Amino acid sequence: MKTWSVNSKMPRTNAPRMRSLATPAPRLLLCLLGLTVTLAGTSGCAFSRGDLGVPLREADIATIRKGQTTQADAVRLLGAPDTVIQIGNREAFHYYHYTLKHATVLVFSRVNVAADELYVIFDQHGLVDDVLFSNRTDKLRFQFWPFGN
Numbered sequence: 001m002k003t004w005s006v007n008s009k010m011p012r013t014n015a016p017r018m019r020s021l022a023t024p025a026p027r028l029l030l031c032l033l034g035l036t037v038t039l040a041g042t043s044g045c046a047f048s049r050g051d052l053g054v055p056l057r058e059a060d061i062a063t064i065r066k067g068q069t070t071q072a073d074a075v076r077l078l079g080a081p082d083t084v085i086q087i088g089n090r091e092a093f094h095y096y097h098y099t100l101k102h103a104t105v106l107v108f109s110r111v112n113v114a115a116d117e118l119y120v121i122f123d124q125h126g127l128v129d130d131v132l133f134s135n136r137t138d139k140l141r142f143q144f145w146p147f148g149n
Helices: 026-043 058-062 071-078
Strands: 045-052 083-087 090-105 108-122 128-135
Touching: 058 071, 058 128, 071 090, 071 108
Parallel strands: none
Antiparallel strands: 045 090, 083 090, 090 108, 108 128
16 A cells, blocks of 8 residues: 655655665674674683793703713712713713793784703813703793794
């Protein structure tokens, strides 16, 4: 049934009004917002840390004396070496400790690895000839930004 309005010459119908395509429906906006929050929430964050080897104590390393400490003393003090390296008629004990730190925040991820390494070099008589130590794990930090330092 058609009705005529007083102010217009067009017939009035009971059909629903058409929405403008320029402004999206509130329901669509709510769905997009919900999807965005769900995706951001499920990507999450993760932090992990790993160690390989036994931490090296500087106090133990400081007690090693060139020309005095024997191989048996080094093993008693530091434990069995991780590797034994033959250098001509000399040997070197290699001790290491590696630390890994990993961080992921949303889509950004970064892995940092650092090592403490100790080489105890013995002369042909089994006495300490030299001690080389590097300590880098104490400066390692968590970073999630994958670009630059």
